[in-house]
Amino acid sequence: MAHWLFKSEPATWSWTQMVAAGAKGTFWNGVRNHLAKKQMMAMQKGDRGFFYHSNEERAIVGIVEVIKTYYPDHTDESGKFGMVDVKAVKPLKAVSLAQIKNEPKLADMVLVNNSRLSVQPVTDAEWRIILAMAGEKA
């Protein structure tokens, strides 16, 4: 199973709203970047990802699960982009960007090197390390 990282500004779409969306989840729209699109197209139902708050908070705050694979985003007038549906799985003890940058094993994470990408792949090793940092058992 592949792992991902979904990035959102808390002011636009926060973890609290993600949790409030419940088991039916929500669509992850608004992506207008081809690299991010590529990641979403590779997602499978049941894949899990970190939910990251950018800007003010800069921390991973929860885990989400893909519940619907890639489909067209009807709000995109160009018709080039699509979206997936995700639901909140569980909150995590926040792992901050500073903590991630302080961990040498995570030096190659996309979040560290290309922080502007809104949907990112996470390797299995990175997934386990961050779960451990959040005090979770992998």
Add this chain to the structure above:
DNA sequence: GCCAACGTTGGC
């Protein structure tokens, strides 16, 4: 609030 990095746009 500033600035660096990246993506996109548009002129040629």
Add this chain to the structure above:
DNA sequence: GCCAACGTTGGC
């Protein structure tokens, strides 16, 4: 098809 200019994002 190249590249400069511009806009946006996000860390600090």
